[in-house]
Amino acid sequence: MVIKDLLVEGVDLLKQNSNINPLFEAQVILSKLLNVDKSFLIAHEDLEVKKTIEDEYFKIIKNRKEGYPLQYLLGEVEFYGYKFKVREGVLIPRPDTEILVSFIIEYINQKKLTNYRLLEIGVGSGAIILSIAKSCPKGSLVGVDISETALDVAKENKKNLGISNVELIKSDLFEAFHSSTNDTTENFDIIVSNPPYIDREEMLNLQREVKYEPQIALFGGDDGLFYYKAISDEARYHLKNGGILAFEIGLKQGEKVKEILLNFGYRDISILKDFEQRDRVVVAYKD
Ligand SMILES: C[S@@+](CC[C@H](N)C(=O)[O-])C[C@H]1O[C@@H](n2cnc3c(N)ncnc32)[C@H](O)[C@@H]1O
Numbered sequence: 001m002v003i004k005d006l007l008v009e010g011v012d013l014l015k016q017n018s019n020i021n022p023l024f025e026a027q028v029i030l031s032k033l034l035n036v037d038k039s040f041l042i043a044h045e046d047l048e049v050k051k052t053i054e055d056e057y058f059k060i061i062k063n064r065k066e067g068y069p070l071q072y073l074l075g076e077v078e079f080y081g082y083k084f085k086v087r088e089g090v091l092i093p094r095p096d097t098e099i100l101v102s103f104i105i106e107y108i109n110q111k112k113l114t115n116y117r118l119l120e121i122g123v124g125s126g127a128i129i130l131s132i133a134k135s136c137p138k139g140s141l142v143g144v145d146i147s148e149t150a151l152d153v154a155k156e157n158k159k160n161l162g163i164s165n166v167e168l169i170k171s172d173l174f175e176a177f178h179s180s181t182n183d184t185t186e187n188f189d190i191i192v193s194n195p196p197y198i199d200r201e202e203m204l205n206l207q208r209e210v211k212y213e214p215q216i217a218l219f220g221g222d223d224g225l226f227y228y229k230a231i232s233d234e235a236r237y238h239l240k241n242g243g244i245l246a247f248e249i250g251l252k253q254g255e256k257v258k259e260i261l262l263n264f265g266y267r268d269i270s271i272l273k274d275f276e277q278r279d280r281v282v283v284a285y286k287d
Contacts, residue, residue, distance in 0.1 A: 001054050004045035006030060010061045017065050019207075025070060029060050032074050069212055080131035084157050089149035091217040093127035097194055099274055100248045100281045101131045104192055107244065108136045113189060115139065119238065121173060121193040121231055122146075124217060126154030126166075128192060133166045144171035147216055173227075174234045191235045194248035195227030196220045224250060228257045232264045232284075239286040246283045254279030 001009075010026035027038050033053050034040070049057075060073050071077040071092045076085050079093040080101055086092050108116055116139040120129040123143035133141050143166060145151050154168050169176050197220040198206070210218070220226050228247060235245045245266065249257050254271040261269050266284035274280040 002046050002048050003030065003041055006049060006054065006057055007041070007045075010057065013058075013061050013065050017067060019067070020064065025064060026061065028070070029064070029073065030057055033057055033060075067212070072212065077125075079125075079127040080134075082131060082134065082161060084125045084127055084130075085153055085160065086125050087149075087153060088212065089147065089214055090153045091124040091150075091213055093125055096274055096280060097128060097248055098131075099272060100192065100194060100246060101128055103272060103281055103283065104128075104132050104190060104246060105135045107190070108132075108139070113139070116189045117187055118142070118190040118192065119188045120144070121191070122150075122195050122217075122227075123154045123168060124150050124194075126157045126168070128194060129166055130154070130157055130161055130163055132192075133163050134161060137165060139165060141166045143168050144173075144176060146170065146172050147214065149214075150217070173230055174238060177238060187240065188238050189240055189243050190246070191231070191239055191243070192246045193227070193231055195231060197224045197227065197248075197250040197253060199224030220250075224253065225256060225260065228253070228260050232260050232266070236264060236266075236286060241287060243286050244283055245286065246281060249279060249282050251278050251280075254282060257282045 007026050007030065011022040014020045014022035014025055027041055031038055031041055033056055064070060064073060069092055071086050072088055075087060076083050077092055080098050084093060118132065118139060118141045120143040123129050123145045126143065129141055129143040143154065148170065151168055151170055158166055158168065196218050198218045199220060200222045203219055232245065239245060247257060258269050258271060261284040267287055269282065269284040271279050272281040
């Protein structure tokens with residue numbers, strides 16, 4: 001088949017899913033498979049495409065029509081201007097999370113922190129910690145995740161981005177720092193997390209696409225607040241005095257997370273909004 005016919009048939013199939021922009025996605029998928037950009041497709045619409053690529057194209061289009069995430073099909077996503085590998089088993093980083101990253105980068109720059117120490121709980125693909133490390137290289141950063149798949153992907157992204165000051169380790173929350181031989185207690189200037197925060201009820205109504213993402217990255221316990229409580233509680237013992245704890249939050253969780261932080265003795269708690277004026281990030285200071 002030639003490029004034009006592949007696009008026409010691809011659009012026809014993708015149209016059946018109303019969450020998809022059919023032409024845009026058909027072009028993205030075909031350009032990726034042919035390793036060309038969109039303008040090439042337009043300029044060479046009568047070019048014959050190899051049968052193997054045609055088969056792969058329709059396989060991807062059909063999966064996509066069923067709601068399988070485009071980012072998993074392409075194997076990568078752009079976040080904070082960088083390319084991150086993603087695959088099944090790891091959360092696809094969302095543009096909203098860039099707000100948390102921007103805040104931390106601004107904080108480090110404004111305070112002129114050098115040799116800062118940062119801990120991220122739940123690194124996933126590494127989008128947060130690696131973007132911060134790229135913009136603020138004069139620090140020492142540690143990221144943990146309970147998922148081996150997430151850590152493998154994060155390590156791959158770390159290598160691709162040429163980062164050397166980020167350590168990635170497997171840990172159930174702060175477990176890796178419990179050993180008495182470890183000297184990390186009260187050692188971090190910044191602790192950051194975008195933890196799983198979807199409550200039980202919301203989990204039942206998840207969009208088709210989110211269903212393909214790992215439950216361990218999404219489910220935040222019955223009330224969606226389990227991780228905020230656990231991390232706020234324990235972060236107190238790992239933050240330096242004056243250090244900050246910053247969370248991404250679900251849209252309706254601002255006041256609840258603020259209350260959790262107040263109860264654990266944090267001060268100067270603020271809620272940051274996204275571009276649509278919705279609560280997105282909560283920041284708190286340890287005395
Ligand atoms: C919402 S995802 C965030 C991923 C990534 N930081 C991002 O923003 O794209 C939450 C991450 O927390 C990890 N996680 C879940 N439970 C954990 C635990 N008990 N200890 C450490 N990490 C955990 C998940 O595997 C997942 O990668």
